[in-house]
Amino acid sequence: xxxxxxxxxxxxxxxxxxxxxxxxxxxxxxxxxxxxxxxxxxxxxxxxxxxxxxxxxxxxxxxxxxxxxxxxxxxxxxxxxxxxxxxxxxxxxxxxxxxxxxxxxxxxxxxxxxx
Amino acid sequence: xxxxxxxxxxxxxxxxxxxxxxxxxxxxxxxxxxxxxxxxxxxxxxxxxxxxxxxxxxxxxxxxxxxxxxxxxxxxxxxxxxxxxxxxxxxxxxxxxxxxxxxxxxxxxxxxxx
Numbered sequence: 733x734x735x736x737x738x739x740x741x742x743x744x745x746x747x748x749x750x751x752x753x754x755x756x757x758x759x760x761x762x763x764x765x766x767x768x769x770x771x772x773x774x775x776x777x778x779x780x781x782x783x784x785x786x787x788x789x790x791x792x793x794x795x796x797x798x799x800x801x802x803x804x805x806x807x808x809x810x811x812x813x814x815x816x817x818x819x820x821x822x823x824x825x826x827x828x829x830x831x832x833x834x835x836x837x838x839x840x841x842x843x844x845x846x847x
Numbered sequence: 848x849x850x851x852x853x854x855x856x857x858x859x860x861x862x863x864x865x866x867x868x869x870x871x872x873x874x875x876x877x878x879x880x881x882x883x884x885x886x887x888x889x890x891x892x893x894x895x896x897x898x899x900x901x902x903x904x905x906x907x908x909x910x911x912x913x914x915x916x917x918x919x920x921x922x923x924x925x926x927x928x929x930x931x932x933x934x935x936x937x938x939x940x941x942x943x944x945x946x947x948x949x950x951x952x953x954x955x956x957x958x959x960x961x
Contacts, residue, residue, distance in 0.1 A: 736890065765947070774851075775891075775937060777948030788947040823891060830947060838883070838891035 755824030
């Protein structure tokens with residue numbers, strides 16, 4: 733069964749460093765998403781991406797965040813200068829159509845710890 | 848703005864017993880509603896969804912959920928739980944109209960007692 737794959741599963745980084753979280757969406761999917769879950773909090777929408785551009789972003793997704801589809805298979809989330817409060821589980825998701833009308837498939841998540 | 852409330856942070860159920868996980872949403876129109884499950888070390892897996900029509904929806908793994916507009920609820924049920932159902936369960940809402948993102952509840956951690 734096709735699945736969304738995220739790497740690494742756990743990343744530890746020092747405050748102020750840049751991190752790149754990687755995702756391989758399901759191959760025929762067209763819409764890509766990032767969510768995050770701070771420990772003990774809700775899963776929160778960060779950004780959606782379609783046709784090589786951001787289609788929607790939340791207020792959380794500020795200038796320190798960026799997303800990219802550098803090639804035909806990967807979808808990345810970059811955090812430019814990490815802060816302690818960026819520590820969270822980050823989930824990537826993909827869907828064939830726009831999410832509300834179809835199922836979004838989620839990856840297993842990357843746990844980011846900023847120290 | 849829409850919101851989702853899962854009032855129970857933890858629930859403990861004996862294996863073989865019935866289960867109901869509560870979910871309430873806040874949204875002015877009819878939302879699209881989802882239940883996801885996250886097993887340890889796994890991603891979020893869709894259990895079931897409600898878009899319109901029959902208010903009782905069937906999902907995978909023997910789960911069902913009922914949409915009650917009058918109560919703004921979408922509770923998840925299973926008649927007999929198995930030890931493998933131990934996981935984190937998330938209720939989520941999508942509002943359409945061009946909004947891509949799902950709004951999730953905080954989740955309910957289900958513990959199964961032998």
